[in-house]
Amino acid sequence: xxxxxIGVLIALLLPAVQAAREAARxxxxxxxxxxxxxxxxxxxxxxxxLPAHGWPEDWTKPxxxxxxxxxxxMHGTDVFSVHCSLLTFLEQxxxxxxxxxxxxxxxxxADDAGTYTPMPWxxxxxxxxDQEVISPFARVVxxxxxxxxxxxxxxxxxxxxxTNYIANVFGDTHAPHDWEGRGVFIHDRxxxxxxxxxxxxxxxxxxxxxxxxxEGCVSVSGNDSRIRSAIVMDGTFNTDTVVPSDCSAYRGMxxxxxxxxxxxxxxxxxxxxxxxxxxxxTFNTILAPNAPSCGDSENFTINTASSYHTGGVNVCLGDxxxxxxxxxxxxxxxxxxxxxxxxxxxxxxxxxxxTFGVWGALGTRNCTEAVSLP
Numbered sequence: 348x349x350x351x352x353i354g355v356l357i358a359l360l361l362p363a364v365q366a367a368r369e370a371a372r373x374x375x376x377x378x379x380x381x382x383x384x385x386x387x388x389x390x391x392x393x394x395x396x397l398p399a400h401g402w403p404e405d406w407t408k409p410x411x412x413x414x415x416x417x418x419x420x421m422h423g424t425d426v427f428s429v430h431c432s433l434l435t436f437l438e439q440x441x442x443x444x445x446x447x448x449x450x451x452x453x454x455x456x457a458d459d460a461g462t463y464t465p466m467p468w469x470x471x472x473x474x475x476x477d478q479e480v481i482s483p484f485a486r487v488v489x490x491x492x493x494x495x496x497x498x499x500x501x502x503x504x505x506x507x508x509x510t511n512y513i514a515n516v517f518g519d520t521h522a523p524h525d526w527e528g529r530g531v532f533i534h535d536r537x538x539x540x541x542x543x544x545x546x547x548x549x550x551x552x553x554x555x556x557x558x559x560x561x562e563g564c565v566s567v568s569g570n571d572s573r574i575r576s577a578i579v580m581d582g583t584f585n586t587d588t589v590v591p592s593d594c595s596a597y598r599g600m601x602x603x604x605x606x607x608x609x610x611x612x613x614x615x616x617x618x619x620x621x622x623x624x625x626x627x628x629t630f631n632t633i634l635a636p637n638a639p640s641c642g643d644s645e646n647f648t649i650n651t652a653s654s655y656h657t658g659g660v661n662v663c664l665g666d667x668x669x670x671x672x673x674x675x676x677x678x679x680x681x682x683x684x685x686x687x688x689x690x691x692x693x694x695x696x697x698x699x700x701x702t703f704g705v706w707g708a709l710g711t712r713n714c715t716e717a718v719s720l721p
Contacts, residue, residue: 384667386436396544398432399535467622510620518710554665565617585643594641632710679704
């Protein structure tokens, strides 16, 4: 009888304990996003611009040699993510110094082979003594991880360090990672050649109405098929005429993707915090949080925000506020195609209001949509 009573008490208390633990994890996750938001503002205060997501002048311009890539950059620095530029503003000075020292030597040594240059996709590189050493990009940055995602916490020694916090580069569009999108962060190479560095003044929809960062679940090693953490690879997504509902159709039962009719799985979501390419560190405000993600390699991708918090994701707005977005948020017309107008088969101008509801509008920086989170 006593054992039965104890069993009933445990059954009653366990859900409450689990809920309390998740509430604590969600609060810590919120704090991490808040730190990232503050770091972005501090970067802007110091440099009068937003950090770039790809071809960042912070990393390409200071570290170059005339005999390597026409003096433009050392290998790999063209795909450095926003995360790299935020290191010193997240109290990661040691990691930042490790990276700058390596790049300084690589530039002085005219490292045309990429031997001495830490690459966002490489776990090791060679130091000035020609010894193989662990890359700064294999170092775990706790601020980049959400404690609710157990897979992000478990980093096999053979992999690079991961991230749950991903940047709004394209807003409600998808495109190759070196094209301009409707989101916040941009390739610095495009910035310099078209209109100069992007700063807060370019966010004309308002900082409090524009999402800068969101959450993304990290893939399970191997053949991941979970909706929240895997990406369906389908060649049709390398065109701008594709529609979001084509991706939604891959939603299967019990949180699993259904690729029985077409497509394959890409299980590297969130695997590299230093890599600016789509599947690793970006998201789109197209499909609702926790919906499927779809793409074609590391270029064209609908990377959907996701988390293991109940019912939605945390986001960091441009003013630094962290808010929770429900997975039932209005996403407008899911049969509208994704590409910009101006070329055959494209559907809209970069300045057109979003067709993807409140969620799409929160991802655009300058499309005159008067929307905000309640």
